[in-house]
Amino acid sequence: GENVEQHPSTLSVQEGDSAVIKCTYSDSASNYFPWYKQELGKRPQLIIDIRSNVGEKKDQRIAVTLNKTAKHFSLHITETQPEDSAVYFCAVGGVGTYKYIFGTGTRLKVLA
Amino acid sequence: GAVVSQHPSRVICKSGTSVKIECRSLDFQATTMFWYRQFPKKSLMLMATSNEGSKATYEQGVEKDKFLINHASLTLSTLTVTSAHPEDSSFYICSGAGGNTGELFFGEGSRLTVL
Numbered sequence: 583g584e585n586v587e588q589h590p591s592t593l594s595v596q597e598g599d600s601a602v603i604k605c606t607y608s609d610s611a612s613n614y615f616p617w618y619k620q621e622l623g624k625r626p627q628l629i630i631d632i633r634s635n636v637g638e639k640k641d642q643r644i645a646v647t648l649n650k651t652a653k654h655f656s657l658h659i660t661e662t663q664p665e666d667s668a669v670y671f672c673a674v675g676g677v678g679t680y681k682y683i684f685g686t687g688t689r690l691k692v693l694a
Numbered sequence: 695g696a697v698v699s700q701h702p703s704r705v706i707c708k709s710g711t712s713v714k715i716e717c718r719s720l721d722f723q724a725t726t727m728f729w730y731r732q733f734p735k736k737s738l739m740l741m742a743t744s745n746e747g748s749k750a751t752y753e754q755g756v757e758k759d760k761f762l763i764n765h766a767s768l769t770l771s772t773l774t775v776t777s778a779h780p781e782d783s784s785f786y787i788c789s790g791a792g793g794n795t796g797e798l799f800f801g802e803g804s805r806l807t808v809l
Contacts, residue, residue: 625800680791
């Protein structure tokens with residue numbers, strides 16, 4: 583089955599700096615890669631996603647890049663703000679299946 | 695966006711009792727719902743896939759007789775933890791698939807504590 587690894591497990595950055603979180607996956611048939619943000623005690627919320635036919639997607643300060651050959655994808659947050667502090671999960675699945683395997687999570691702390 | 699509501703948010707029960715957690719899609723029909731378990735500072739572990747009107751599909755290692763899942767309507771799925779034990783204490787989250795965007799929407803989660 584699919585195996586998803588996520589690094590780093592914790593990440594501290596100064597406000598205004600960039601943060602990068604990476605995930606690798608094993609199943610080359612996977613074609614949908616969402617990222618979720620979970621604040622303490624709250625539900626995970628989708629922040630950005632990418633499909634396998636695209637190499638990069640950007641939404642304001644957030645971007646995701648995908649390398650299908652190497653089977654890894656990354657979340658990039660620029661100009662970080664304290665409210666970006668949360669746990670971020672990558673996920674891997676198939677378009678329309680909704681059955682995702684989640685990464686182990688990255689706890690991001692943005693220091694003011 | 696679409697809303698998935700989960701209830702109760704917190705529940706404390708005695709060992710040996712059963713606890714039911716409800717997951718409702720409020721403004722869309724969720725043909726498929728998923729149940730996850732999340733340990734402290736850990737990832738979301740998929741427990742089962744629930745399809746309306748059919749039996750749930752459980753992930754390997756998840757006891758179907760322990761975690762009963764019912765998806766009787768397009769807007770409601772329930773998870774019943776039967777004969778709960780302290781090791782069942784965890785954060786349980788549901789999600790619903792559907793809506794106009796095809797996005798997966800999560801409930802608020804239910805924190806179960808078994809004494």
